[in-house]
Amino acid sequence: MPDTPQTPLTPTDEAVLQEARRRSRRSFLVGGTAALAGLLGWRWLSTGSEADGLSGPLRTVLDANARVAGRYFSPTHLAPEFARSRARRPRANGSVGLDEELDPAAWRLRVTPAGGTIPREFTLAELQALPRVEMTTELKCIEGWSTIVTWAGVRFADFLARYPLASAAAPFVHLTTPDEAYFVGLDMASALHPQTLLCYEMNGQPLTAEHGAPLRLVTPVKYGIKQIKRLGHIRFPAQRPPDYWAARGYDWYAGL
Ligand SMILES: Nc1nc2c(c(=O)[nH]1)N[C@H]1C(S)=C(S)[C@@H](COP(=O)(O)O)O[C@H]1N2
Ligand SMILES: [Mo]
Numbered sequence: 001m002p003d004t005p006q007t008p009l010t011p012t013d014e015a016v017l018q019e020a021r022r023r024s025r026r027s028f029l030v031g032g033t034a035a036l037a038g039l040l041g042w043r044w045l046s047t048g049s050e051a052d053g054l055s056g057p058l059r060t061v062l063d064a065n066a067r068v069a070g071r072y073f074s075p076t077h078l079a080p081e082f083a084r085s086r087a088r089r090p091r092a093n094g095s096v097g098l099d100e101e102l103d104p105a106a107w108r109l110r111v112t113p114a115g116g117t118i119p120r121e122f123t124l125a126e127l128q129a130l131p132r133v134e135m136t137t138e139l140k141c142i143e144g145w146s147t148i149v150t151w152a153g154v155r156f157a158d159f160l161a162r163y164p165l166a167s168a169a170a171p172f173v174h175l176t177t178p179d180e181a182y183f184v185g186l187d188m189a190s191a192l193h194p195q196t197l198l199c200y201e202m203n204g205q206p207l208t209a210e211h212g213a214p215l216r217l218v219t220p221v222k223y224g225i226k227q228i229k230r231l232g233h234i235r236f237p238a239q240r241p242p243d244y245w246a247a248r249g250y251d252w253y254a255g256l
Pocket of ligand 1: 090091092093094095096097098139140141142177182210211212223224225226227228229230
């Protein structure tokens, strides 16, 4: 059973939270509430990883968010997978960037190469021609609910291997809806994680509009806020890109 944010605090948590509160006044997170939610959420996300000795890094996260994120999202740390029979349809949550009508036939994924200015365009068929990966993982919303879902798509790592528009050394990935209203920033290690998919299917069916048709991001080592629906444009900026929910006080890495 996953820990939930309702789990009573252990003495260790208390100490960690105290430390977080102290640091949150400056730069760790915006506001004590966010710090609390972030830390409890981190415990929740790290369920099943106790064997990896992550209680140590839980402390380290308070010292260096980025460093821990790099370790936690390393390709060797996989989010748990479940039997396909346990998959359900999640609630449709968040519709920023989904307002306009979308013509699936006219839709293209635009990808601007690292250091470049002219986007390359991809049809859904081109993306579906790449190796299809299916996984049944838990979609976790930072609001406190989660649903097990079967997703299918192409690994972002496989996409970049086939179309080397950025090297693994590129530091960041910026993903936006076609109208740029919703936007997500990822560090490259998270983007290249083997469970990070450019996803076109949910529970064996093409994505519906409310769940992000024709293409969304899925990455179960991160909260739902990072799993942008209706992808339109991907860029590889040199600086850490803005992020819709990070701009509203949530942790930029959103997996901790
Ligand atoms: N474009 C877009 N993507 C989004 C959001 C959004 O508002 N707009 N909300 C996010 C949040 S907070 C969550 S929890 C998940 C929910 O995915 P679902 O609607 O498929 O369950 O989508 C994420 N992706
Ligand atoms: Mo969410």
